[in-house]
Amino acid sequence: MAGLKPEPAAADAPAKVRFRDPQIEMAHGAGGIASRRLIEGLFAPILFGSSHEPLGDSATVHVAGARVAITTDCFVVKPLKFAGGSIGELAINGTVNDLAVSGARPESIVATFVLEAGLPTDVLEAEIRAMGEAARQAGVAIAGGDTKVVEHGQADLMYITTTGLGSFLPGVHVNPRSVRSGDKVLLSGPIGDHGITILLARGELDLDADLRSDTRSVFPLVEAMVREAGPGIRWMRDPTRGGVATSLNELARDCGLSVHLIDDTIPVRDTVRGACELLGLDPLHIANEGQFLAVVAPEYANLALNALCQTAGGEAAVMIGEVCEQPAGSVLITTEYGGSRIIDMLVGDPLPRIC
Amino acid sequence: MCLAIPGKIVEVFPDMPRLATVEVAGVRRKVDLGLLEDDPPVSGDWVLIHVGFAMSKISEQDAIDQMNTLRILGEDEQAIQEVQGYGLDGSDNRKPS
């Protein structure tokens, strides 16, 4: 989700809507440039008041003197079930991860279900069980929920919305404004697994591969990293829709610096690479559901990386680059032989190409 | 017009000779062999795939030759410069050691 410190909107200042698109397109939900434009240009001015805080994965709210993290998300996926998971697990892990990368321990989730009339009960039951299991594994309580049913033909069988609450881990304050030139960029593991699994599961491209979604809670990894290197952690994000490219571009814009990546360090499974080469896709733009990025001060970077590598599930964590001054607001990737290119956000979802 | 990828034929279908399963880094897809009907590939061959059709067989030998050519690039040049440095070819150039 995109959240920030809420401030009461100034009653006398009319909200300045900058969003000019005549209708909503699929691109607006893809997590890329169009999504950002919608949020910043329509939602933020009206709902978030005049706050200039950057949008993050969770928001901080103060309730009776306590500082609490809150996040919300909605889950729309076709097909509902795929290798490695289903919509229920995505819903729990996605919410847990949004809290985790804000530096918060996930405590509690409430969920709403929009169900399509005609949805077989056993399908629904399977998803509820998956959610229960994912919540148990993530150590988070499901506190309640709501259900609505819509006509057949709407809701793609099932949409799930969640709201999660978390308690901030002591000693960590993530804020893109605290990022400095020289900070290191860490990645928890291989990218592209989830997005390619979904693409293949849709069956339209007739490709077959031994691949699973990476959906999981990254909280244990975050907790371990915070324990060893808390004071040095400047920023974290889970690169879901839009991939690593989108998350790092958002960081670059929010902190006004540049992110430099080293091509050969970025871990990609062979099958993901093969599918991307076949379809003309870039793994950096593909969604992940079980990985996260962290920007860490240089004197803490090795501590942070070791903490990840020594935690179950973090063995493949790696340093993929660092923050620099120029080109400001952009992400640059360089190969071993000195060739470089800018990595930008896509407009909408990545599309296979033949040219 | 140009996205074409090398893939290995891993499965052929005796009752459907113009179809084969091709594998690219563990990703498999059925590919039409109709454009190679004059010299059909067999299981284990590498082919160039474009929009689900095999366009050409890939010659392993040509690939190896190309890499060998590239790897010794500049070595001929270096050898010439060294020889000139020794004055053995009669030239006046002395390569500073």
Add this chain to the structure above:
Amino acid sequence: MRFVDEFRDPEVITKTAEEIRRLAEPSRHYRIMEVCGGHTHAIYRFGLKDILPSNVELIHGPGCPVCVLPMGRIDDGLALAQDPDVIFSAFGDMMRVPGTQGSPLEHKARGMDVRIVYSPSDALKLAKANPGKHVMFFAIGFETTAPSSALTLMRAKAEGIRNFSLFCNHVTIIPAIRAILDSPDMRLDAFVGPGHVSTVIGCRPYEWIASKEGRPIVISGFEPLDILQSIVMLLRQLKSGEAKVENQYKRVVPWEGNRAALRAMAEVFQLRPYFEWRGLGFISQSALGIRDSYADWDTERRFRVPGVRVTDPKAAQCGEVLKGVLKPAQCKLFGSECTPEHPVGALMVSSEGSCAAYYNYEHRKAMATSLAWPA
């Protein structure tokens, strides 16, 4: 990945770049055009311009089948698909290309049945799976892709699948190269030739470029080492004053081309007397149409095509950029009215269009005041 990774070997790339520096005479400025959009994309993706000497200039040619498609043809295709019983199918490359009423994806958002396919054979499968609908395949591409379309129509005819048709926008590469060489604004020294088109047409069709126009041309693969080796071969020819056709992509390109592919094309297609190319105007004998024997699978004969011509906005300089006369950043609309998010011309939409490639991979590098490389 076999036959891919070896040709991305960083040490050998560095060595080949050194050879290019050694061969490029400091007093000369080399203007080399890569014809194929796939090469444009590869050059940017692998950052090859960063390792070439500044006097070796790569100019992007018009070999991007999406970029040269006039907007009117997109409108035509989408108009035909307005019928709720028609499924519009196309490669992903077409989905964001703007027509006057929006792109195929935007039409999908408004309720039209639009599907992305990886292969024309997948479009034929869609037809088999949806007997109550008509599947229209919006075919684009040069000679690399045309044989696959041809075979698909042959299959459709052989299997009697009547609810399928092809909207044919296949174009041929030689007339495009001729138009470049005929253009008075162009000064080019040599060409990097289209490797995958050549797997079909072979190397002979380029001989006139060397013998009549005196320009060396090297048929090149698409990995970094292929492109760099092709530049080495071109520089060697230029140094010795020769001009001939060479095949760098030997592991894949047969000198005589692919006879079966050419046969399939001859069976199904014929040359249209003329065809409009966006930015280049009408060129005779430059595009494929469908033969009478396959009329039942020709969208333009099954349906009535509006055939409206749409002229590009005056300020858009797609034509000059396509011909390599202007660099993308020199077009007045570049980066302001025309960006990948709201493209005015197809060069900004297609991933191998020079404007999109430059915008996505390069222009912010150029804008930076200083670059700090990681240690």
